[in-house]
Amino acid sequence: MAISYRACRPGDVERVLELWKIGAPGGSTNTRAALETRLIRDRELFLLAWDADLLAGSLIGAWDGWRANMYRLAVHPEYRRRGIGSELVRRVEERLRKLGSTRIYALALLDSPQAGRFWAALGYAPNSGIEALAKNVEPID
Numbered sequence: 084m085a086i087s088y089r090a091c092r093p094g095d096v097e098r099v100l101e102l103w104k105i106g107a108p109g110g111s112t113n114t115r116a117a118l119e120t121r122l123i124r125d126r127e128l129f130l131l132a133w134d135a136d137l138l139a140g141s142l143i144g145a146w147d148g149w150r151a152n153m154y155r156l157a158v159h160p161e162y163r164r165r166g167i168g169s170e171l172v173r174r175v176e177e178r179l180r181k182l183g184s185t186r187i188y189a190l191a192l193l194d195s196p197q198a199g200r201f202w203a204a205l206g207y208a209p210n211s212g213i214e215a216l217a218k219n220v221e222p223i224d
């Protein structure tokens with residue numbers, strides 16, 4: 084199994100949505116339009132892992148000039164425990180560090196049985212004293 088890694092392209096969007104349906108629970112903004120908007124900037128931080136033409140994993144990194152974040156880490160169930168999740172994080176971390184990031188936040192799904200142990204294995208610890216709050220809003224044209 085030779086896994087290749089490359090940035091997401093507009094033509095990959097439907098494949099990414101399919102992967103998330105089977106590989107990652109939750110996600111309130113999993114739409115084609117949202118992904119197309121995400122691809123307008125920092126596309127190199129939206130990384131995909133491929134086994135030939137099968138999409139095996141995804142990770143969205145983000146850098147706002149102050150903090151870095153990671154979202155939607157998902158590995159296809161048949162490809163887990165082979166180091167693909169770690170490699171996606173390693174590659175996105177490297178890109179974020181090159182942009183100047185010194186602190187990276189990872190949004191870990193509480194519903195996922197693997198998430199806590201995975202992020203802990205990669206050195207991510209609970210952010211004591213801070214809770215991630217969220218609000219859904221409508222975009223303004």
Ligand SMILES: CC(C)(COP(=O)(O)OP(=O)(O)OC[C@H]1O[C@@H](n2cnc3c(N)ncnc32)[C@H](O)[C@@H]1OP(=O)(O)O)[C@@H](O)C(=O)NCCC(=O)NCCS
Pocket residue numbers: 106107108154155156157158159162163164165166167168169170190191192195196197198200201202204205
């Ligand atoms: C979490 C997830 C991305 C891990 O991907 P992966 O490719 O299987 O992870 P890796 O093979 O790189 O695992 C790295 C390490 O994480 C830990 N880990 C990963 N999955 C684990 C599990 N099910 N149980 C215990 N530890 C686990 C292990 O320490 C592992 O190292 P090891 O295999 O040498 O023991 C994958 O299970 C997944 O997509 N889960 C559903 C979605 C999700 O939870 N996303 C992350 C939350 S945002």
